[in-house]
Each structure stands twice: as C-alpha cells, then as structure tokens.
Amino acid sequence: MKWRNEVAASSTHTRKSHHIQVDRISYSYPDCLSPVAKQQIPASVTVRHQPANMQRRSGSFALGALWVLCSAALLSGVRGNAAGVATPLSAWRNGIASVYDAPTLGAVIGSCGYGAISQSSYPYWSIGALATSNLFFQEGPVEGCGMCFQVQCINDGSNGEGFVGKCNPNWQTNSITFMVTDQCPECQPDQLDLNAAAFQKLAPLVNGRIALQYRRVTCTPQEPVTVRVDANRGSGGWMRLWVMNTAGTAGVAGVSVRTAGTGGPGVPLSNVFGADWETGASPAQPLDVIVTSDDGSTLTLPGAVAASFVGLGAGASNFGQDPTAASAGQVAAAASQQNPPVAAQSTSVAVSG
Known part of the structure; x- marks a missing residue:
C-alpha cells in the first residue's frame, strides 16, 4: 500500500504530557481489495502519533496495513460483536460514532496497551475508543479500558444528533457490542470512535459518522482471564x-x-x-x-x-x-x-x- 503525507500537524492535543500529532494521510488501494471494499474505504485517513507507551494510532501502521487488509478480509465476515447478548449496566445515552481512520487501526495498538488484537479471538476486532471527556472514561477504573458497550445506530434523527439516513437498513433491530481498547482526546463526550470492523456492522464506512444510542453492558468472553x-x-x-x-x-x-x-x-x-x-x-x-x-x-x-x-x-x-x-x-x-x-x-x- 502506498501512503504519503498530505497535510502535517493539522491539530495537536496534550494529555498528561503525552503529545499527540494529527496528520492527514492519503493512500492508493491494494489490488487484493474488491471494488466493493474499495468503495467503503475513505480516500484519506487521519493518523495520530503518541509516545510508545501511549500510542493511539501509530503512523507506522502502514507498514503492516497491506497484509492485514488482504489476508484478514476485514470488510467481509469479521465478527461484529465482542460478546453475545449481555446484561445492561447503565441507561441508554445518545451520541455519535466515528470510524477509526483506516481498517487496520486500533487492531494493532491502542492507549490501553493491550497490544495487537486478534480477529479470531475475543474481542474479535469489535473494539473502539472513548473520548477522554466521556463519563465512563472519567469515572470508571483504568480509563474505561476493557469495558463493553452496546451500540445501536439511529437512522431517523430521533436522538437529536442528525446524520439521518446513514445507518444500515436493519438499524432498528441491529446492535453491536464493542470493547474499549483506546482513547480519543479530540472526540466529543458522547462520541465513540469505532474500529472499521465494528462500524461497518452499523453503517457503511463511507458515511464516516452516524447518530447512535449506547449503554454499558457486561463483557462475555469465552476465553479465560x-x-x-x-x-x-x-x-x-x-x-x-x-x-x-x-x-x-x-x-x-x-x-x-x-x-x-x-x-x-x-x-x-x-x-x-x-x-x-x-x-x-x-x-x-x-x-x-x-x-x-x-x-x-x-x-x-x-x-x-x-x-x-x-x-x-x-x-x-x-x-x-x-x-x-x-x-x-x-x-x-x-x-x-x-x-x-x-x-x-x-x-x-x-x-x-
């Protein structure tokens, strides 16, 4: 995959002395992706850089992006849930979701430090980030890392967030559960930043942002701790x-x-x-x-x-x-x-x- 810097240092964020640089990256599609898959991937992405122990979306991810995209078949058949039906732990909250910058990001490394996330075991690439201003990030232990959230796309504007008509056709009966592996300093309090594998279960990737409701639920991995x-x-x-x-x-x-x-x-x-x-x-x-x-x-x-x-x-x-x-x-x-x-x-x- 060919990547090039398009606009450097478009924004900066600082948290606990960990500097985050936001760059805009554009790329050409690898031949292994189908035409349908190519239509679902944005023409450019945002890459944020942090020190090694707090990396959020490393700029070096492009080195491994090609083989991950081609061998894992991300855009077809990836599990949409980190768990099955779970027990609610909070009331529903209105918000929005954005999608991780490229399909591989968030599955390689996140600020929680879990390391590379496997497609074939929990949480099955159904992962995402909480805003650092999010209630669960601020009140929960370890900044919400490891917690699970149920998310439903809202297509009719009923949650007041707009983005009408952005969801998949089955939005009224469809929801996903994702596990927190990352943080999003620039996100709004009730904005969830989802990995592409999770986002596409709710809406086409090309839509970029969607309205939603979400709540914290129990996590249900089959693997032992x-x-x-x-x-x-x-x-x-x-x-x-x-x-x-x-x-x-x-x-x-x-x-x-x-x-x-x-x-x-x-x-x-x-x-x-x-x-x-x-x-x-x-x-x-x-x-x-x-x-x-x-x-x-x-x-x-x-x-x-x-x-x-x-x-x-x-x-x-x-x-x-x-x-x-x-x-x-x-x-x-x-x-x-x-x-x-x-x-x-x-x-x-x-x-x-």
Missing part, C-alpha cells in the same frame, strides 16, 4: 502486566500479586497508564495474580506469572465461570462462532489454588 507480562526483572524487581479478557463488568479496579501458594491479600500494583499494572518490587516469584473488578468481585489466578516470565500466560477461569469450564475445546469452539454466546455471570468469584 489471562495475564500478559511485558517486563519482568524477577523476584524483587520491576514488573509490568496487563489483565486480558475480563468478563462481567470488566472494569479492573485493582490487581495484586503474591508469592504463589502463600495466601494473603498480596502486594497491590499501580495503574500507571491505560490498563497497565506495575510494581517496582515484585514478591518472590512465581506469583498468584488477584484481580478485583469494579463491582467488587475478585478472581485469583494461581501461579499466573512464572519466575522471570515474559509473555502471555495461560488462563484458568473468568469472572462468573467455573474453573474447569474454559477448556481448550470450548475456547476453540467459541472462536469459530459468528457471535460468541454469553458466559455465565455472577457477582463474586474466587478461585483458590
């Missing part, structure tokens, strides 16, 4: 991790670690940015990881971090899920479904070692 460790200097050293695939309310309010099998509350980690959790002095490893959701539920992952381990650890269970329920076969079956079914929900779960 896992821990991704990207820095680990061993016992007594610095360690940084992310908690992935949380079910239920999915707002991670706290994470603690303790030497595996020792019991007790553990050492609380600090949330430094996005959905990351860090400690400057790890207890003796291996470690149990204790996750606390924003509804007060707790989940213990026994031995989740091996000594000096870096990478994605194996999961055992999830909030509201029996410890033996998330077998490899069930996870594989869930990944093959167009709309993954709802996982059981509970108000409190504790898995002992």
